[in-house]
Amino acid sequence: MLPIVKGLLAGERRALARAISIVDNDEPESREIIRQIFSKIGGARTVGFTGPGGAGKSSLVGRLIPECQALGYRVAVLAVDPTSPLTGGAILGDRVRMQGNLDDEKVFMRSMASRGAVGGVSKSLRNAIRILDAAGYNLVLVESVGAGQLEIEISKVVDITAVLFTPHTGDNVQAVKAGLTEIGDMYIINKSDLEGAGALYNTIVDLIGDTDRKPVVLKASAKTGKGVRELAKSIDKLLKEKSINYKERERRMLENELRDMVLNTVEKKASQMLAGSKKYSEFVDKLTRKEIDPYAAAEELAAGLFR
Amino acid sequence: MLPIVKGLLAGERRALARAISIVDNDEPESREIIRQIFSKIGGARTVGFTGPGGAGKSSLVGRLIPECQALGYRVAVLAVDPTSPLTGGAILGDRVRMQGNLDDEKVFMRSMASRGAVGGVSKSLRNAIRILDAAGYNLVLVESVGAGQLEIEISKVVDITAVLFTPHTGDNVQAVKAGLTEIGDMYIINKSDLEGAGALYNTIVDLIGDTDRKPVVLKASAKTGKGVRELAKSIDKLLKEKSINYKERERRMLENELRDMVLNTVEKKASQMLAGSKKYSEFVDKLTRKEIDPYAAAEELAAGLFR
Structure with missing residues (x-):
C-alpha cells in the first residue's frame, strides 16, 4: 500500500490534502491511489451547491x-472553480472568509483547481470524493461557481443538487427558466432577510410546480442563521429518502465515468497515433493544396485508427 | 452545387446567414457546404478581439x-459568446446597441451561438470564416467575451489577436499577468478618455516588454473615436507584414483543425461502439461490485477498440 494511502486511511490531513492534489492535477499516482482505495469506499453522500x-x-x-455535524455527519467541503486566467484563485479568497472553519479539525476543506476542460472537473471531483470517503468523511458538500455546463456536470456527480438564489441578483427568474429547474433537488432562497425573498420564493415554487420531481424549496439566511438548521435537516431527510435508489444511481454514475474515461483514453491514444502518422501529414499537405476538404480528410484518417 | 452555396457565392445575405447557422449548429449539411466552397477560399484575413x-x-x-472599409476591406463581424444558461443571448443585445451598423448593407454581422464544448467554438468559427470568405468578405472581425480557455482557442483561429483593457475594470493588470500577454498581437487600452488610461498603457508596455514578439500597444476610445483610425491602420499594417507567414500559419491551422476533427470522429465512433457493447456493461457490473477499478476497466475497454 502506498504511504499516502495508508496516511489518508489513518485520517492524516496532509496525506489527504496531497492525495486530492494528485487526482486534481491528474498526476500519474492518481491511478494507484484510486485502485487501492476503491474497494474500501461507498459510504459518503454528496450535496452540490450551485x-x-x-x-x-x-x-x-x-x-x-456545524448543523450537519450536529446530525452526526463527518463533513468535508470541496469548492470547484471553473478557473479562467481572469478569475483564477478567487474562490480561495472566499474560503478564508468562512468564519474560523478552516481551523476546525473536524471539517476538511479544499478548493479544486480543475482548470480547463469541463470533463476534467467530473473526474477530479469523483476521485476527490472517493478519497474523502476513504478517509472517513461521510458527507461531502460540493460548492461550484455558477457557470452553465459545469453545473449540469456537477449535478451528475453528486447525490443531491441544491440551487441557490437571492432576491437581489437580477436575472434570477430567467436563470430558473433557462435550465436550472432541471438539475435541482432543492432550491434555496438565500439571504432571505432581504426584501423580495418572499416573492422570489413564490416565483420559484410556481416555476417548478409543473415538474414531476417535486424538489424542495426553502428559505435561509447565512447572515442571521435563520433556516439553516431546517436546511440541514431537509438534506438529511432527502439523503435518507433517496437511499433506496443509491444502487441504481451509483451504477449510472459508474457507467458515465467509465464512458468518459474510455473516450478520454481513446482520444489520447488517437492523438499519439496521429502525431507519428505519415498519412496525417500527407492529408495536411492535401488540405493546404485544397485537394481534399477537412471533413473527408478527417473521416479517412479516423477510419484507419479503428478495428 | 447546393442552392445555398450558389446563393452565398452570389452575395445573398439570407443564404449567407443560413449557411453560418448550419455550420454553427453542426447540421448535416455543413459538410457539403464546406466541401463545395473549400477550393474557392483563402483571401479573408481575421482579427480577434478579446x-x-x-x-x-x-x-x-x-x-x-467604417475605418476598415475606408482602407478597402469588405468587413464582416462574428461575435462569439460562450453561452451559459445564465448569460445566454446577452451578446445579441449588444449587437442591437451598435449604432446603425446592422442596417449597413456593406457589413455582415452575426452572433455565434456555439453552446457547450470549447472545441466546438473553433469548428464553428473556422467554417463561418470560410463561408464569409467565399461570400467575398476579406476581413472578419471576431469578437469574444473574455472567458479564459476560449480566448486562447480563438487566438489560434484568427490571424491577429487584439486584447482590450480599460482603465476602470479592476483586475486588468492581474489579467495581463495571468496569461493574456501570451496571446496578444495587439493590446488596446480602450476608453482612453477615462482617467488612468496613461498609467495602464505604461503598465502594459512594461509587462509585455520582455516578450520577443513585440506586440503593438495602442490607446483608443470608442466613445470619442480617438485612436480608432490609427487602430485600423495598425491592423492593416500588421496583416500586410504578417502576410509572408500566412502559408506556414495556414498549414498549422489546418493541422490543428484536422487533428480536432479526427479526435472528434474517433470519440463519436468509440461512443457508438460502447453503447452497443456487452463488455462495457459487464465492466460496469464489475465496477459496482468493486472487482475492478475505473482506470483498469477503462484501459481494457479502450484497448479493444483500436487496431
Whole structure:
C-alpha cells in the first residue's frame, strides 16, 4: 500500500490534502491511489451547491457545516472553480472568509483547481470524493461557481443538487427558466432577510410546480442563521429518502465515468497515433493544396485508427 | 452545387446567414457546404478581439468597421459568446446597441451561438470564416467575451489577436499577468478618455516588454473615436507584414483543425461502439461490485477498440 494511502486511511490531513492534489492535477499516482482505495469506499453522500455568483454559497455552506455535524455527519467541503486566467484563485479568497472553519479539525476543506476542460472537473471531483470517503468523511458538500455546463456536470456527480438564489441578483427568474429547474433537488432562497425573498420564493415554487420531481424549496439566511438548521435537516431527510435508489444511481454514475474515461483514453491514444502518422501529414499537405476538404480528410484518417 | 452555396457565392445575405447557422449548429449539411466552397477560399484575413467583460469590445468594433472599409476591406463581424444558461443571448443585445451598423448593407454581422464544448467554438468559427470568405468578405472581425480557455482557442483561429483593457475594470493588470500577454498581437487600452488610461498603457508596455514578439500597444476610445483610425491602420499594417507567414500559419491551422476533427470522429465512433457493447456493461457490473477499478476497466475497454 502506498504511504499516502495508508496516511489518508489513518485520517492524516496532509496525506489527504496531497492525495486530492494528485487526482486534481491528474498526476500519474492518481491511478494507484484510486485502485487501492476503491474497494474500501461507498459510504459518503454528496450535496452540490450551485447558483449565480453572489448568491452566498460559501457563507451558507459555512453555516451548514456545524448543523450537519450536529446530525452526526463527518463533513468535508470541496469548492470547484471553473478557473479562467481572469478569475483564477478567487474562490480561495472566499474560503478564508468562512468564519474560523478552516481551523476546525473536524471539517476538511479544499478548493479544486480543475482548470480547463469541463470533463476534467467530473473526474477530479469523483476521485476527490472517493478519497474523502476513504478517509472517513461521510458527507461531502460540493460548492461550484455558477457557470452553465459545469453545473449540469456537477449535478451528475453528486447525490443531491441544491440551487441557490437571492432576491437581489437580477436575472434570477430567467436563470430558473433557462435550465436550472432541471438539475435541482432543492432550491434555496438565500439571504432571505432581504426584501423580495418572499416573492422570489413564490416565483420559484410556481416555476417548478409543473415538474414531476417535486424538489424542495426553502428559505435561509447565512447572515442571521435563520433556516439553516431546517436546511440541514431537509438534506438529511432527502439523503435518507433517496437511499433506496443509491444502487441504481451509483451504477449510472459508474457507467458515465467509465464512458468518459474510455473516450478520454481513446482520444489520447488517437492523438499519439496521429502525431507519428505519415498519412496525417500527407492529408495536411492535401488540405493546404485544397485537394481534399477537412471533413473527408478527417473521416479517412479516423477510419484507419479503428478495428 | 447546393442552392445555398450558389446563393452565398452570389452575395445573398439570407443564404449567407443560413449557411453560418448550419455550420454553427453542426447540421448535416455543413459538410457539403464546406466541401463545395473549400477550393474557392483563402483571401479573408481575421482579427480577434478579446478582453474582460465591460472592456467595450462591441463599441470599438462598431467604430472600427467604417475605418476598415475606408482602407478597402469588405468587413464582416462574428461575435462569439460562450453561452451559459445564465448569460445566454446577452451578446445579441449588444449587437442591437451598435449604432446603425446592422442596417449597413456593406457589413455582415452575426452572433455565434456555439453552446457547450470549447472545441466546438473553433469548428464553428473556422467554417463561418470560410463561408464569409467565399461570400467575398476579406476581413472578419471576431469578437469574444473574455472567458479564459476560449480566448486562447480563438487566438489560434484568427490571424491577429487584439486584447482590450480599460482603465476602470479592476483586475486588468492581474489579467495581463495571468496569461493574456501570451496571446496578444495587439493590446488596446480602450476608453482612453477615462482617467488612468496613461498609467495602464505604461503598465502594459512594461509587462509585455520582455516578450520577443513585440506586440503593438495602442490607446483608443470608442466613445470619442480617438485612436480608432490609427487602430485600423495598425491592423492593416500588421496583416500586410504578417502576410509572408500566412502559408506556414495556414498549414498549422489546418493541422490543428484536422487533428480536432479526427479526435472528434474517433470519440463519436468509440461512443457508438460502447453503447452497443456487452463488455462495457459487464465492466460496469464489475465496477459496482468493486472487482475492478475505473482506470483498469477503462484501459481494457479502450484497448479493444483500436487496431
